[in-house]
Amino acid sequence: MDFSWSDQQRELLDAVSRFAKEQLDYDMIEADRNAVFNHEAWKKCGGFGIHGLPVSEEYGGLAQEPITTVAALERLGHACKDNGLLFSINAHMWTAIIPLVYNGTEAQKKKFLPGLCNGSLIGGNAMSEPNSGSDAFSLATIAVKKGAKYILNGSKIFVTNGPIADVLLVFAATDKAKGASGISAFLVEKDAPGLDASHKIEKMGVRTSPMSEVFFTDCEVPEENLLGKEGAGSWLFTRSMTWERGCILAAHVGTMQRLLERCIRYANERKQGGQPIGKFQQIAGKIVDMKMRIESSRHMLYQCAWASGHRKSVYLEAAMTKLQISDSWVKCCEDAIQIHGGYGYMVEYEVERELRDAIGSKLYSGTSEIQRNIIASLLGL
Amino acid sequence: MKIVVPFKSVPDPYAGAGEAAKSVINPFDEIAIEEALRIRERGEASEVVGVTIGPAAIDEQIRSALAMGMNRAFRIDDARALDPYAVARILRVFIEKEAPQIVLMGKQAVDDDSNQVGQMLAGLLGWPQATFVSKIELIENNTRVQCARETDGGLEVITVTVPAVVTTDLRLNEPRYVSLPGLMKARKKPIEVLSCEQLGVSVQPMTKTLSTSRPPKRAGGTRVESVEELMVKLKQEAKVL
Numbered sequence: 339m340d341f342s343w344s345d346q347q348r349e350l351l352d353a354v355s356r357f358a359k360e361q362l363d364y365d366m367i368e369a370d371r372n373a374v375f376n377h378e379a380w381k382k383c384g385g386f387g388i389h390g391l392p393v394s395e396e397y398g399g400l401a402q403e404p405i406t407t408v409a410a411l412e413r414l415g416h417a418c419k420d421n422g423l424l425f426s427i428n429a430h431m432w433t434a435i436i437p438l439v440y441n442g443t444e445a446q447k448k449k450f451l452p453g454l455c456n457g458s459l460i461g462g463n464a465m466s467e468p469n470s471g472s473d474a475f476s477l478a479t480i481a482v483k484k485g486a487k488y489i490l491n492g493s494k495i496f497v498t499n500g501p502i503a504d505v506l507l508v509f510a511a512t513d514k515a516k517g518a519s520g521i522s523a524f525l526v527e528k529d530a531p532g533l534d535a536s537h538k539i540e541k542m543g544v545r546t547s548p549m550s551e552v553f554f555t556d557c558e559v560p561e562e563n564l565l566g567k568e569g570a571g572s573w574l575f576t577r578s579m580t581w582e583r584g585c586i587l588a589a590h591v592g593t594m595q596r597l598l599e600r601c602i603r604y605a606n607e608r609k610q611g612g613q614p615i616g617k618f619q620q621i622a623g624k625i626v627d628m629k630m631r632i633e634s635s636r637h638m639l640y641q642c643a644w645a646s647g648h649r650k651s652v653y654l655e656a657a658m659t660k661l662q663i664s665d666s667w668v669k670c671c672e673d674a675i676q677i678h679g680g681y682g683y684m685v686e687y688e689v690e691r692e693l694r695d696a697i698g699s700k701l702y703s704g705t706s707e708i709q710r711n712i713i714a715s716l717l718g719l
Numbered sequence: 720m721k722i723v724v725p726f727k728s729v730p731d732p733y734a735g736a737g738e739a740a741k742s743v744i745n746p747f748d749e750i751a752i753e754e755a756l757r758i759r760e761r762g763e764a765s766e767v768v769g770v771t772i773g774p775a776a777i778d779e780q781i782r783s784a785l786a787m788g789m790n791r792a793f794r795i796d797d798a799r800a801l802d803p804y805a806v807a808r809i810l811r812v813f814i815e816k817e818a819p820q821i822v823l824m825g826k827q828a829v830d831d832d833s834n835q836v837g838q839m840l841a842g843l844l845g846w847p848q849a850t851f852v853s854k855i856e857l858i859e860n861n862t863r864v865q866c867a868r869e870t871d872g873g874l875e876v877i878t879v880t881v882p883a884v885v886t887t888d889l890r891l892n893e894p895r896y897v898s899l900p901g902l903m904k905a906r907k908k909p910i911e912v913l914s915c916e917q918l919g920v921s922v923q924p925m926t927k928t929l930s931t932s933r934p935p936k937r938a939g940g941t942r943v944e945s946v947e948e949l950m951v952k953l954k955q956e957a958k959v960l
Contacts, residue, residue, distance in 0.1 A: 346906070349779070349782070349902065350899060350902060353786075353897055353899060353902055354899070356896070356897075357896050357897075357898075360896060361896060385898060386896065386898045386899060387898050387899030387900050388899075390900075391899075395903075400899055400900065400903060
């Protein structure tokens with residue numbers, strides 16, 4: 339494995355750093371409190387080229403390798419404090435764009451990908467249901483073919499980008515008797531008759547990323563919006579989920595790096611008992627632990643992306659990467675609060691928000707328990 | 720219409736204290752590039768051509784300029800520390816060959832703050848000049864440029880006949896950021912390298928930098944007990960009153 343950057347990669351990554359620093363380092367306290375999505379920042383990211391990093395040029399992307407893509411997202415997370423925006427971008431990239439790239443027909447790709455890449459369209463994914471979370475394929479939402487249309491009935495929960503999405507990738511059972519093999523995927527556009535995605539859900543963290551419940555009441559979806567073959571939904575879901583697990587937390591390796599830098603600054607500035615608190619071994623030790631977690635997270639992220647770019651199966655690596663980064667991110671945030679003492683618990687210091695934002699990472703894209711199940715099964719347990 | 724934008728590579732003025740300053744396009748020149756691109760996007764110019772003087776190390780800034788959207792760019796290969804008059808003389812020959820209708824450039828470079836090249840270039844070319852411009856409008860079928868200049872006395876509006884040299888002030892526009900698609904496209908755009916010999920110009924700097932020194936370190940402040948004491952110190956020690 340060689341993680342040294344070529345001149346072209348370095349140039350691209352430096353451009354991302356500069357963009358993120360100049361355009362995405364905005365005030366977050368009010369936006370977080372009021373759970374406001376930053377449409378302008380979203381459009382800027384699209385126009386700048388973030389959303390289309392892994393998409394081929396003919397569909398408006400930049401055709402970058404996974405390793406360059408995750409490193410670019412890491413740079414984004416280093417400067418951008420809006421973890422909600424990053425969460426929305428991740429949902430958009432990994433659960434809407436990637437399934438389209440791999441499974442879309444030429445017509446579907448031409449219709450959706452350029453807009454999804456440049457930020458003019460927002461994508462999302464509707465899989466989880468009130469009674470189907472970790473047991474992903476036991477879906478109650480059904481789709482019945484009627485002429486040239488599918489009629490969808492049921493409901494979805496925890497739909498990231500739900501209230502703002504132009505197109506949602508919806509999983510529904512087309513043949514309940516076949517279980518996982520009877521699930522199909524549909525591209526449901528926001529103006530589809532019978533679709534209601536307006537019921538917002540308030541969250542503990544990543545509050546600036548809108549989330550909703552989605553209801554389908556005799557919702558009509560034209561047959562040309564079936565993604566992949568009928569019954570290929572679970573296969574398609576698993577494939578894009580591997581991408582999602584491997585990449586969704588890339589930005590937060592950058593977030594952790596920013597927290598580390600902040601803690602080092604604070605530990606050098608803040609004095610207690612006549613010396614900077616960084617001189618106390620218990621504080622220094624916490625900062626060293628943060629550094630160790632970040633480096634191991636980054637290494638696993640790059641290794642997974644590198645292997646994926648070399649057409650290797652990364653089912654195991656992606657689960658380990660997701661587990662490693664989510665655990666590290668939460669622990670880094672706890673340490674950052676502890677290092678900042680009482681101030682770290684105050685909203686004004688903007689460390690507590692990071693912890694609230696981090697905790698969800700142990701739940702979405704497969705809980706930490708599910709990641710451990712995957713790893714255990716691949717260890718022969 | 721063709722617009723040529725001469726630009727300079729300078730140390731990043733926004734680099735933090737103690738940070739190694741990377742090279743960037745001189746911010747005033749970046750504003751000139753942006754304005755030239757906007758004029759082209761309005762359909763009033765067909766081509767924006769960049770030119771800079773320096774060694775191969777500044778190709779990165781040239782690529783940034785191309786990534787913003789310039790059509791093509793030249794680097795005149797000369798690694799010497801040139802003074803404004805030498806730069807203006809080299810640019811004059813280049814401009815005469817390239818024959819644009821407008822030369823648009825920053826009013827000054829933020830590294831040496833000379834603020835001379837635009838004016839000297841206009842003089843050498845025998846072209847009219849509009850300096851410190853905060854608004855540009857092409858008028859009379861693109862034969863004249865109407866420029867607003869911010870002066871101490873207020874806003875001055877002048878027109879110049881093309882070909883002309885226009886130098887840009889800070890408030891003209893806010894330059895776009897380099898997008899990744901722009902960066903990818905820029906890799907396919909040519910950077911042409913010329914030498915002073917190829918241009919047929921020989922210049923020797925006429926000024927010589929003898930030394931540079933940092934400003935003296937600030938001495939610590941002192942606390943005064945009364946207004947009277949402050950007045951005495953301002954008069955006798957600081958000698959500002």
